[in-house]
Amino acid sequence: MNDRAPAPGALALVQALVNTLDIESGADLLDTAEGRKPFGLAAPDVPAARELRESLRAVCLAHAGHPPHRDVTPLGRLLARAPLVVSVDGHDGAATLTAAEPAPLLSRVAAAIAQALVDGTWPRLKACEAPACHWAYYDRSPACRGRWCTMSVCGARAKMRRYRAK
Template structure:
């Protein structure tokens, strides 16, 4: 689990969804009413949210240069039918892609990804390299080459494993 600050803007939704599952303990926040409420997900929508979560996790692993954690439905397939609309602010004429319907999680995620693509922040959202973690985090490193959700936990464990392997 990361001690980093949340991802900026709408990417916090994607980060929060991916981080509903703690791989190390197996605890899934989507199993709880509070966890579902934080994401605006009904109990009936949990199976679809889990499929979306794991497709997002695979994509975030790819952002960090890591192979997928398992076979998943491609994220593009899940987002293909998500209805989006262009919202134009009458005051300043600025435009943004938004979810056409506020309810469906997939539509909200598609709108967030579209906005992040425009802002250039989408590929900075990554998943931790540690196989027992894969926690989502926003990479704020200057070079954009972060590998772990937390250098103090996952990064330190990886470095210790490499050090011990060298001594063998």
């Protein structure tokens, strides 16, 4: 659905996870082994991944100034269970934050969010305001005021509805 470029760096993982569900059609990539593969998920991991996905979507909606789409587990509560490791290079003092266990999706998402907080990109990951969409997109607009995942579909529909309402 989204014609925008993917989010930068590790934030692309978060965007990809949120976008595993097409709200309009109901299609969920986490229902298939192929759809779970990029996230390293097995079938028993799906309920927790869905809970994480919807908590992330709620935060993306908040970044865009929209209320949550439904009641979700607060993202902070989920991320508190994600073990992370700070590594410091002895030669140059460079520090990196990584997932303690690279396979668990929760730790990888927590590391991606931590990096996005450091580089200032976290608030730019938003969710489309269209209720039938809520697709995650990375807002590259200078003023960071994007509202829709794509102007050609969701933006055009919203503008047409406003025009007809007049």
